[in-house]
Amino acid sequence: MIPVIDLQQGCVVHAIRGERESYRRLRLPTGTEAEAGAVAPIVQVLLARSRSAVLYVADLDAIQGGAVQIDVIARLLESWPALTLWLDAGFADRSAAQAAQAPLGALAARCRPVFGSESLATPAALAELADDPQAILSLDSRAGRPLDLAGCWRQPALWPATVIVMTLDRVGSAEGPDLTALAEARAQAGPSARDRCWVGAGGVRRPADLARAGAAGADAWLVATALHADAFDEKGGSG
Secondary structure (H helix, E strand, O other), X not given: OEEEEEEEOOEEEEOOOOOHHHOEEOEOOXXXXXXXXXXXXHHHHHHHHHOOOEEEEEEHHHHOOOOOOHHHHHHHHHHOOOOEEEEEOOOOOHHHHHHHHHHHHHHHHHEEEXXXXXXXXXXXXXXXXXXXXXXXXXXXXXXXXXXXXXXXHHOXXXXXXXXXXXXHHHOOOOOOOOHHXXXXXXXXXXXXXHHOEEEEEOOOOOHHHHHHHHHOOOOEEEEOHHHHOOOOOOOOOOO
């Protein structure tokens, strides 16, 4: 299980079905609404509940064409020295990711770029990722249709070693993981599927969902809403 935070204007917001214009600030464990900049206490709770050494960060400002919230990213990396960040910031190609990471200096070694198929600009940009061990490809879809400017879904030979299957309309839905999309992506990969790390996203409600996802071939799953709701307690386990 990989915990997720969605950043918007310096705040952690609750992502629901990819409808970004309606996202609202999360509430702190005390029940109060988080103020701008109150990222650390939310991350602390998520890491404790998930017992993960990886945090997925979706920078919604950058994904929608704004600047990467690099100060927030740097503070997270500095605060948790053992943490690796997976950063989705709307990267159009590898050079855009490198430019975003450059201000991090040595911290960039613990910040892996996520390239969403909704953001990758061209087939050439996808081809750059094939042999990059740090690159993560997110195969994004909504309502059963790929969000795919560069034709990523149709070119499995160019997929890097880590692939996320992101069903946006399952995010925050509490409708269960989209195992059909995972199976379709693995089928697209053919024999090379066994050589990749497969990560799903969206819909997980409880530990049993993670068990189903693992049986379907997922190596990990991105989780936000269920962790914020504390659906994974000590007795139930974190999967």
